[in-house]
Every structure is written in structure tokens, then in C-alpha cells.
Amino acid sequence: MIAALALLAAAAAPTAAPVAVAPSAPVAMAQPDAATLAAARALMKISDLQGQMKALGPSMANAAEQQMRGMFTEARMPDGLQAQMASAMKSYLDSMDRMFTPELIDQMATIYARHFTAAELNHITAMMADPVMVHFRETTPQLMGELMPAMMQAMRPHQKALQAQLMTIIRDWIQTHPEDKAKLRSPLSS
Known part of the structure; x- marks a missing residue:
């Protein structure tokens, strides 16, 4: 997300003086030096990932609820179940603050x-x-x-096709490897 935001910033801020930065070569799991790690920590701080995720939470909850409703006829979830689902989602969203520990943020900075x-x-x-990026x-x-419902709607037919394909692959695998059926969390019927 930060990389996408940075690209958008570059396009959205044409008045800023160009800065020549030599692209870095990919480094496979090397430990970063102190200056690079400090720069990454500064990026994590200004990005406010914790605030972004907390603000996105209600949208994610609504999208999840819409997807769950699709499991029921006429996309209508029973009232009692809907209340329980809403309570679980609220609890999860409220816990997001605890997920973004200093250790997690430091791990992300290291990456x-x-x-x-x-x-x-x-x-x-x-x-x-830049003020445009802040906005x-x-x-x-x-x-x-606003975008999630449209994206979910567009993805739904593809998700169903993928789910059907994956179920077929699993069923075929189990037919030729019956010993693996016990390893499934939800054994397939048949």
C-alpha cells in the first residue's frame, strides 16, 4: 500500500523538484544498516498504518457482512445471527489497536x-x-x-468459479490420495 501511495504521490505532486534516487538492487534477507532502518521507521510513522487500518475497518466489516449475506437466500441473514456477526466484527475491529504493536511496526520497517x-x-x-498525500x-x-462493494460485486463470479475449481481439485486429489482426507479440516462430502 505504501508503494502504491508513493507512486500516486509522485504523479500527484508534479510541482515538487525531482530527486534523483538510484534504485536499489533487491537484497535477499540481508539485515539493513542503521540508517536504512531509521528511514524505514520514519516511513512507518508518517504512513500511520494503524490509523489507516482502523479507519478501513468499518468498510472491511461491511464487505464481509455483504459476503456473508450472500450465503443466505435472498441475501437475508437471520436477525439473531446478524447481531452476533456484527458483535464479533466490532470486537475484532476494536482489537486492531492491539495488533499494531511496536514489534510489528518494527518488523514491517525492517522488511x-x-x-x-x-x-x-x-x-x-x-x-x-506532501499535502496531497496527506489528503x-x-x-x-x-x-x-465506496469502492469495496463494487469490487466485491465484480469479484464474486470469479470467486465462485475459483472456489468450484479448487473444490474439484481437492475432490480429485482425495480420490487418488484417500489417506489425505483425514487431513482436511472440513472433510468433503462423498
Whole structure:
């Protein structure tokens, strides 16, 4: 998400002076140096991933509820079940603050630091501070709330086709490997 935001920032801020940053070569699981890690931590801070996820939570909950409703005839979930689902989703969303521990944020920073140079991370951080990007981050949860239903609707036929294909693959596998049926969490009927 941050990389996509950075690309959008580059396109949205044409008045900013161009900064030449040499692209970094991919490094396979190398530990980043202190300067690169500090730059990645600064990016994590300005990105406010915790706030972004918390703001996106209601949109995610609505999308999940719509998907669950699709499991019932006329997309109508029984009232008691809907109340229980809403309560579980609210509890999950309320717990998001606890998920973004300093350790998780540091782990995320380390991952970014392995893929970008300190100069690149500093450049992305500077772009994220641009008023257009601040507005973009503030607006993203609302946009996602409006975009998710359309995306879910567009994906639904493809999801059903994929689900059917995967079920066929599993059934075929079980037919030729019956010993693996016991390994399924929800054994297939037949």
C-alpha cells in the first residue's frame, strides 16, 4: 500500500523538484544498516498504518457482512445471527489497536528497509508528507468504503468459479490420495 501511495504521490505532486534516487538492487534477507532502518521507521510513522487500518475497518466489516449475506437466500441473514456477526466484527475491529504493536511496526520497517535504500525511503517519506498525500491518506478509508462493494460485486463470479475449481481439485486429489482426507479440516462430502 505504501508503494502504491508513493507512486500516486509522485504523479500527484508534479510541482515538487525531482530527486534523483538510484534504485536499489533487491537484497535477499540481508539485515539493513542503521540508517536504512531509521528511514524505514520514519516511513512507518508518517504512513500511520494503524490509523489507516482502523479507519478501513468499518468498510472491511461491511464487505464481509455483504459476503456473508450472500450465503443466505435472498441475501437475508437471520436477525439473531446478524447481531452476533456484527458483535464479533466490532470486537475484532476494536482489537486492531492491539495488533499494531511496536514489534510489528518494527518488523514491517525492517522488511521495507530490506527492499529500499535509505535515500529511497527518505524520498517516499517526504512524498507522504506532501499535502496531497496527506489528503489521499485521509480520504482513502472513505474511498475504500465506496469502492469495496463494487469490487466485491465484480469479484464474486470469479470467486465462485475459483472456489468450484479448487473444490474439484481437492475432490480429485482425495480420490487418488484417500489417506489425505483425514487431513482436511472440513472433510468433503462423498
